[in-house]
Amino acid sequence: xxxxxxxxxxxxxxxxxxxxxxxxxxxxxxxxxxxxxxxxxxxxxxxxxxxxxxxxxxxxxxxxxxxxxxxxxxxxxxxxxxxxxxxxxxxxxxxxxxxxxxxxxxxxxxxxxxxxxxxxxxxxxxxxxxxxxxxxxxxxxxxxxxxxxxxxxxxxxxxxxxxxxxxxxxxxxxxxxxxxxxxxxxxxxxxxxxxxxxxxxxxxxxxxxxxxxxxxxxxxxxxxxxxxxxxxxxxxxxxxxxxxxxxxxxxxxxxxxxxxxxxxxxxxxxxxxxxxxxxxxxxxxxxxxxxxxxxxxxxxxxxxxxxxxxxxxxxxxxxxxxxxxxxxxxxxxxxxxxxxxxxxxxxxxxxxxxxxxxxxxxxxxxxxxxxxxxxxxxxxxxxxxxxxxxxxxxxxxxxxxxxxxxxxxxxxxxxxxxxxxxxx
Amino acid sequence: xxxxxxxxxxxxxxxxxxxxxxxxxxxxxxxxxxxxxxxxxxxxxxxxxxxxxxxxxxxxxxxxxxxxxxxxxxxxxxxxxxxxxxxxxxxxxxxxxxxxxxxxxxxxxxxxxxxxxxxxxxxxxxxxxxxxxxxxxxxxxxxxxxxxxxxxxxxxxxxxxxxxxxxxxxxxxxxxxxxxxxxxxxxxxxxxxxxxxxxxxxxxxxxxxxxxxxxxxxxxxxxxxxxxxxxxxxxxxxxxxxxxxxxxxxxxxxx
Ligand SMILES: Nc1ncnc2c1ncn2[C@@H]1O[C@H](COP(=O)(O)OP(=O)(O)O)[C@@H](O)[C@H]1O
Ligand SMILES: [Mg+2]
Numbered sequence: 001x002x003x004x005x006x007x008x009x010x011x012x013x014x015x016x017x018x019x020x021x022x023x024x025x026x027x028x029x030x031x032x033x034x035x036x037x038x039x040x041x042x043x044x045x046x047x048x049x050x051x052x053x054x055x056x057x058x059x060x061x062x063x064x065x066x067x068x069x070x071x072x073x074x075x076x077x078x079x080x081x082x083x084x085x086x087x088x089x090x091x092x093x094x095x096x097x098x099x100x101x102x103x104x105x106x107x108x109x110x111x112x113x114x115x116x117x118x119x120x121x122x123x124x125x126x127x128x129x130x131x132x133x134x135x136x137x138x139x140x141x142x143x144x145x146x147x148x149x150x151x152x153x154x155x156x157x158x159x160x161x162x163x164x165x166x167x168x169x170x171x172x173x174x175x176x177x178x179x180x181x182x183x184x185x186x187x188x189x190x191x192x193x194x195x196x197x198x199x200x201x202x203x204x205x206x207x208x209x210x211x212x213x214x215x216x217x218x219x220x221x222x223x224x225x226x227x228x229x230x231x232x233x234x235x236x237x238x239x240x241x242x243x244x245x246x247x248x249x250x251x252x253x254x255x256x257x258x259x260x261x262x263x264x265x266x267x268x269x270x271x272x273x274x275x276x277x278x279x280x281x282x283x284x285x286x287x288x289x290x291x292x293x294x295x296x297x298x299x300x301x302x303x304x305x306x307x308x309x310x311x312x313x314x315x316x317x318x319x320x321x322x323x324x325x326x327x328x329x330x331x332x333x334x335x336x337x338x339x340x341x342x343x344x345x346x347x348x349x350x351x352x353x354x355x356x357x358x359x360x361x362x363x364x365x366x367x368x369x370x371x372x373x374x375x376x377x378x379x380x381x382x383x384x385x386x387x388x389x390x391x392x393x394x395x396x397x398x399x400x401x402x403x404x405x406x407x408x409x410x411x412x413x414x415x416x417x418x419x420x421x422x423x424x
Numbered sequence: 425x426x427x428x429x430x431x432x433x434x435x436x437x438x439x440x441x442x443x444x445x446x447x448x449x450x451x452x453x454x455x456x457x458x459x460x461x462x463x464x465x466x467x468x469x470x471x472x473x474x475x476x477x478x479x480x481x482x483x484x485x486x487x488x489x490x491x492x493x494x495x496x497x498x499x500x501x502x503x504x505x506x507x508x509x510x511x512x513x514x515x516x517x518x519x520x521x522x523x524x525x526x527x528x529x530x531x532x533x534x535x536x537x538x539x540x541x542x543x544x545x546x547x548x549x550x551x552x553x554x555x556x557x558x559x560x561x562x563x564x565x566x567x568x569x570x571x572x573x574x575x576x577x578x579x580x581x582x583x584x585x586x587x588x589x590x591x592x593x594x595x596x597x598x599x600x601x602x603x604x605x606x607x608x609x610x611x612x613x614x615x616x617x618x619x620x621x622x623x624x625x626x627x628x629x630x631x632x633x634x635x636x637x638x639x640x641x642x643x644x645x646x647x648x649x650x651x652x653x654x655x656x657x658x659x660x661x662x663x664x665x666x667x668x669x670x671x672x673x674x675x676x677x678x679x
Binding site for chain 2: 363366367368371374377381384385388
């Protein structure tokens with residue numbers, strides 16, 4: 001692929017940044033609890049193989065008319081479709097968009113302009129920016145409403161494969177859309193994903209990231225959301241698969257009245273490690289934001305929640321609520337949860353809370369006292385804990401799919417089973 | 425139906441029940457009264473199988489079985505029902521799903537077929553009307569956001585749906601206004617039958633005007649210090665617990 005000059009320059013810069021920084025180590029405060037040595041130590045290769053396996057992952061696809069499938073970072077046209085999109089909406093590969101002068105202009109304005117990588121702890125973003133081969137570009141013109149979600153499935157196949165996923169969503173003023181990213185795989189792959197979303201004034205965007213990769217897989221993801229005034233972004237992140245998963249979220253509330261809702265669910269078993277780090281930058285006044293992350297941990301698994309909120313001096317009347325709740329179902333599971341508030345304005349509402357607990361004895365007893373067996377009662381309560389987040393998903397097909405996937409993961413006794421492999 | 429012999433139980437290292445003897449036959453209604461902290465809820469919870477309470481002595485025989493050897497769910501399937509003093513809220517577990525699961529567990533245990541959705545709905549409608557509960561409660565999570573009165577009526581509603589053999593009501597009357605009290609009492613009275621036994625735990629005599637018991641027992645400091653018929657409840661109402669307890673302490677009272 002020959003990239004346009006502007007992008008070639010960006011990529012070269014990103015590569016030097018990555019070369020200089022290297023993979024992050026636990027010495028960096030931001031990576032204290034997540035050791036990526038297994039990624040740094042191993043050698044992962046880009047791979048153009050695996051496309052023939054793509055159909056095996058069909059059960060991860062949604063039946064949406066607009067659907068895009070990538071294998072190891074490469075687009076698979078035969079499994080994809082862009083039918084049924086309203087006039088003016090662009091959804092296609094980044095490479096194709098760069099060949100289309102009208103789209104190329106928008107791509108140039110936004111691609112790699114929002115997801116930052118200047119700091120050492122952001123070196124995975126630098127790596128992705130330097131090395132991604134393709135990705136998806138979605139552009140919704142001003143005032144256009146896309147009824148059905150647009151879904152993108154990134155499949156990683158073959159041990160030691162490195163797969164770079166790149167997503168750019170530009171939602172115009174007063175537009176509305178939902179985008180579903182699904183990650184699946186069948187081996188000890190390494191996925192490095194970067195998503196940039198720009199929400200124009202008064203735009204409404206619902207974004208899903210469903211991570212169901214193989215139990216031996218590594219997944220590092222960055223989501224950067226740039227919000228203009230009165231825009232409304234609801235993000236849902238569900239991590240079920242993978243051996244080591246790290247999600248970084250960066251929301252920039254860059255116009256007054258911009259609202260962000262961050263919903264997250266992680267269910268870990270065996271020796272899985274899942275870290276979610278969010279950073280919400282209140283850069284303008286009157287921005288509400290709600291964050292609820294819930295975890296269910298068992299086996300020897302571990303999880304990290306780090307919730308950063310920055311309220312700039314100008315951002316008066318900020319209304320931020322953050323909550324992280326964890327259900328620890330085994331003695332060997334560990335969670336590190338930490339709010340990180342940096343508040344420079346004086347007239348703000350900012351609350352945060354974290355809980356770590358077991359299933360409630362009183363609730364368990366109540367169910368059992370009505371004849372429900374203990375195992376079922378535990379299952380019911382555990383699912384109910386997770387279901388609060390699924391209930392917030394507006395796309396029914398996504399919610400239903402995840403209800404099944406969550407039940408299957410919980411039913412597998414949360415052991416080392418790779419329930420993600422079955423797509424459930 | 426139920427034979428409790430010298431039952432002792434402790435919680436958090438403290439002896440609460442200190443030798444309870446009680447025999448309840450099918451068709452009977454027993455009231456257990458006593459001051460706060462006397463162990464009424466402990467007795468009710470021990471019978472339902474709550475393992476927070478440690479049984480340190482005695483036996484409980486239920487229809488010929490050792491009740492204490494059964495799990496809480498098996499007790500429920502065998503027909504033991506506890507109406508909780510403080511029904512817990514369970515966000516995220518739908519009331520309909522919960523109650524239908526409970527009904528089907530009990531049916532399965534009895535070797536009866538599962539109830540289908542239509543029959544279940546009809547049953548629910550019928551019993552909700554009896555307890556004057558709003559049908560919208562069925563679309564909510566178990567007890568979530570219910571008022572105090574709704575929670576209590578919901579317990580009796582569940583009891584009416586599950587049709588247990590041994591009903592234990594733990595202060596179902598506490599905190600109810602007179603209208604709600606009558607509704608609850610009416611619901612309970614409808615369940616009175618020759619095959620069913622009911623134990624009504626209460627702190628106030630008032631309920632017993634509406635659910636007239638065959639026997640009344642006074643519980644104090646983990647022991648039944650006096651038993652009698654419904655006139656004992658009247659006596660309590662008149663003289664308060666102090667009189668009875670004094671009498672019992674003097675050894676005049678009998679079990
Ligand atoms: N879970 C518990 N932990 C510690 N103490 C308890 C617990 N439950 C009951 N108790 C104690 O046991 C005694 C009897 O309580 P309870 O059976 O609830 O009385 P009642 O229902 O008659 O008011 C009280 O002193 C109470 O404080
Ligand atoms: Mg009590």
